Amino acid sequence: MKKYSILLIAHSLLAVDIGSDTNITLFNSQVTINDGDRIASGAVLNGGLIFSSKQATGIFDALFPISGTVDIIGNLVLNQDVRFNNQAEIRQLGNIQGNNKTIEFSSSIKTIPTLDKATLVCNTSLLTTANQTSNIFSADWSFDDKFIATGMVNSAANEITIYAFDGQTVLFQTSIASDNLTVYALRWHPTKYLLAVGLQGSATFNELRMYEFNPSGPSLTLVDSVDFASSFVLSVAWHPSGDFLAIGLFQATTDEIRIFSVDALGNLTFETAADIVPNQAVWIETLSWDPSGQHLAAGFFNSGSNPTLRVYDFSTSPVSLTFDIGLFTGATVASVDWHPQQNIIAIGTFGNPGIKLYRYVQSTSLTEIESTNSSTVYSVNWNPNGTCLITGQPVSGGIGIQNYFFDNTNEQLQLINSFTLASGFSLDTRWSKNGNYFVGENTNNLQIYEKLNTGFTFSDVTINLNSDLFISDSMITFFGESVINGRGFSLELASTVTIRVADNANLFFKNITLKGINNNTLANSSATSNMVLDSVNLVLDNTFTFTFGNFLVENDLVITVTVGSHVYSFYADKTNNITGKTFIVN
Numbered sequence: 001m002k003k004y005s006i007l008l009i010a011h012s013l014l015a016v017d018i019g020s021d022t023n024i025t026l027f028n029s030q031v032t033i034n035d036g037d038r039i040a041s042g043a044v045l046n047g048g049l050i051f052s053s054k055q056a057t058g059i060f061d062a063l064f065p066i067s068g069t070v071d072i073i074g075n076l077v078l079n080q081d082v083r084f085n086n087q088a089e090i091r092q093l094g095n096i097q098g099n100n101k102t103i104e105f106s107s108s109i110k111t112i113p114t115l116d117k118a119t120l121v122c123n124t125s126l127l128t129t130a131n132q133t134s135n136i137f138s139a140d141w142s143f144d145d146k147f148i149a150t151g152m153v154n155s156a157a158n159e160i161t162i163y164a165f166d167g168q169t170v171l172f173q174t175s176i177a178s179d180n181l182t183v184y185a186l187r188w189h190p191t192k193y194l195l196a197v198g199l200q201g202s203a204t205f206n207e208l209r210m211y212e213f214n215p216s217g218p219s220l221t222l223v224d225s226v227d228f229a230s231s232f233v234l235s236v237a238w239h240p241s242g243d244f245l246a247i248g249l250f251q252a253t254t255d256e257i258r259i260f261s262v263d264a265l266g267n268l269t270f271e272t273a274a275d276i277v278p279n280q281a282v283w284i285e286t287l288s289w290d291p292s293g294q295h296l297a298a299g300f301f302n303s304g305s306n307p308t309l310r311v312y313d314f315s316t317s318p319v320s321l322t323f324d325i326g327l328f329t330g331a332t333v334a335s336v337d338w339h340p341q342q343n344i345i346a347i348g349t350f351g352n353p354g355i356k357l358y359r360y361v362q363s364t365s366l367t368e369i370e371s372t373n374s375s376t377v378y379s380v381n382w383n384p385n386g387t388c389l390i391t392g393q394p395v396s397g398g399i400g401i402q403n404y405f406f407d408n409t410n411e412q413l414q415l416i417n418s419f420t421l422a423s424g425f426s427l428d429t430r431w432s433k434n435g436n437y438f439v440g441e442n443t444n445n446l447q448i449y450e451k452l453n454t455g456f457t458f459s460d461v462t463i464n465l466n467s468d469l470f471i472s473d474s475m476i477t478f479f480g481e482s483v484i485n486g487r488g489f490s491l492e493l494a495s496t497v498t499i500r501v502a503d504n505a506n507l508f509f510k511n512i513t514l515k516g517i518n519n520n521t522l523a524n525s526s527a528t529s530n531m532v533l534d535s536v537n538l539v540l541d542n543t544f545t546f547t548f549g550n551f552l553v554e555n556d557l558v559i560t561v562t563v564g565s566h567v568y569s570f571y572a573d574k575t576n577n578i579t580g581k582t583f584i585v586n
Contacts, residue, residue: 038061189238194212198236200232237288306328308329400440401449462484
């Protein structure tokens with residue numbers, strides 16, 4: 001028998017081995033698991049655990065149960081069975097490599113993950129950083145999220161830089177000088193490697209430029225440019241079709257908004273303009289198209305009581321831009337972004353509150369529906385489905401980036417993350433096109449943040465329940481051969497949950513009641529996926545069509561239809577082995 005001495009440790013150790021194989025080590029604070037860390041056999045995690053990132057892998061060798069707050073997030077490899085006791089709370093899930101070990105949930109664990117829906121949908125953390133030679137004014141993702149472009153303050157060289165991004169790291173590709181001019185705005189084409197760039201006013205050089213990026217070079221080549229007689233091009237915005245480019249001018253005496261058509265090669269042709277009377281400057285990155293491309297929102301520098309937010313109607317035949325409606329927002333509008341699915345416009349301002357949301361009704365009204373944040377907000381950007389709004393602002397009390405969940409039901413913003421920056425400001429926060437990442441800036445650092453809950457994998461693991469369990473969110477794909485043993489309790493799946501069986505994998509449900517089952521919550525990946533039901537009560541809340549793989553039944557299967565108008569439909573692409581009795585209860 002091993003003899004253990006007891007060592008009390010108040011804080012987590014950032015080491016290869018956490019705890020000891022010869023001593024009992026008590027960790028009363030949440031332990032951080034870095035990549036490659038091993039939780040030793042004598043470690044007692046009374047404060048729980050958290051992974052440093054999604055990429056971090058930790059090995060579990062402990063002989064003792066886990067208490068406290070558990071944020072798996074990364075990749076947990078089991079070399080021992082793991083037990084979560086009555087003091088454990090599983091806030092966030094991650095990937096679990098079971099190695100034929102068992103996870104035992106205590107009777108007090110009734111919901112996983114426990115973080116609220118808003119946090120789960122928008123929760124993010126810092127992934128990686130790339131240093132640059134000067135402060136960043138603008139940043140954007142390419143249409144395929146493979147590249148990030150940045151535009152910088154005049155640094156005498158390399159004001160435009162292209163990076164490659166592989167989901168984990170940022171790798172420099174190429175950079176070019178912009179004739180010692182500050183890059184105030186840049187945006188990638190919606191479907192091509194064309195980069196529109198807006199520059200500070202110059203008597204010598206052209207302020208609007210179109211570049212083509214060649215990944216195989218890699219190289220950045222000037223395609224076309226336009227001179228504006230020393231007027232600053234502070235904003236550029238691609239029409240959703242990619243056939244038109246809107247630009248906003250500062251220090252222009254006329255036609256402050258201009259529309260160019262763009263051919264397949266990136267050549268620019270002036271089409272139409274909007275003249276603001278009296279003269280009023282379009283601010284940095286304050287042009288945004290609605291999803292249909294029929295309307296253009298524009299934010300302006302504060303000038304008396306003149307409208308600082310305007311919406312224009314846009315037509316392509318013939319090309320025209322017509323003022324529709326505007327209002328005075330109370331301060332200079334520093335950023336504008338149109339909701340990707342609704343007629344809601346988010347703005348950042350130089351006032352207090354710094355964030356305002358407006359509902360737009362064509363030819364009728366712009367109505368404020370929400371406001372928050374007491375700081376100046378330089379940047380606002382919706383994620384692709386409009387559930388999260390990321391903001392950038394001057395560093396105040398360390399905070400430079402904030403991430404909000406948008407509750408569509410009551411049309412309110414809920415703060416999810418605040419990110420501390422060392423100094424400076426974050427001028428152009430931008431979500432990736434797939435919504436899994438966003439870029440921000442910290443003085444002269446490009447920072448990549450990642451969304452934490454994008455789907456997880458479990459492999460070769462047995463999960464034992466000791467109470468009814470509700471899975472509140474996430475997509476979990478099971479690999480290898482895994483078991484969920486209900487021990488007579490129920491497993492209920494929220495409408496946002498999917499449990500999927502991978503190719504050539506088996507998932508056994510034993511002695512369990514499955515609730516919330518429909519076409520979206522339970523599925524096989526292919527014809528080689530097997531879902532085995534052993535003494536299961538299947539409770540349907542909608543039509544359930546089983547179209548892939550094998551649906552194998554051992555012992556009794558009871559199917560309960562909870563909505564009388566819905567009918568259980570069973571379809572499979574091969575013969576199913578049903579060995580027990582099947583009941584349909586209406």
